[in-house]
Amino acid sequence: MATVRLVEYEDASPEAREVYDDIMARKNIDWVPNIWKAMGSHPALLKDVWFSLQETMKPGRLDPLMKEMIAIAVSVTNGCEYCIHSHTAAARKLGLDDEMLGEVMAVTGAFNRTNALANGYHVEVDPPILEAALGKPKVEDAAD
Structure with a gap:
């Protein structure tokens, strides 16, 4: 209610x-x-x-179906029943099938688990991962 x-x-x-x-x-x-x-x-x-x-x-670099699948993953993570149903319905109109939804759920579950573990262990980000995430080129990739 x-x-x-x-x-x-x-x-x-x-x-x-x-x-x-x-x-x-x-x-x-x-x-x-x-x-x-x-x-x-x-x-x-x-x-x-x-x-x-x-x-x-x-629509942008991500197509509407991809955006709805992200919305489903966020809704599952946040436990929003209304949002899960709303975004699943919207995604189905854009072509989401049961197999795709299963993959969205698998990815969501896997990363919610590993995120919780990384947070629980307070794991520091490895410097090479941080640099790659920030788009910094490796020294050997830099132009002369």
Whole structure:
């Protein structure tokens, strides 16, 4: 059960309705998802989160399916049941199948485990790994 009153379309302020309309138009649906109704009593937050997500999820170097798979992994890690279902549904519309979802879950589980171990052991990052992660070329790779 939500911790706030879900603001239905007919009860929403004009500012919230404007965002609700955009949500329904972009998603090609005739209803407002509960996550957005939960933010309906705070139109500034609703607008900020919705339009920020539109910018983040638009196609770029990562395609929309990859972004949804990342969203699934983050949602699993955070234990957000609503988000897991929402992003899985969106990813399925983009071509995610059961085998791909299984791989997403396997990668998520594997790295949640190893991340917890690395954090628990307070493992320092190896200098060559840190340099590679920062994009620093090796001395032998540097131009003369």
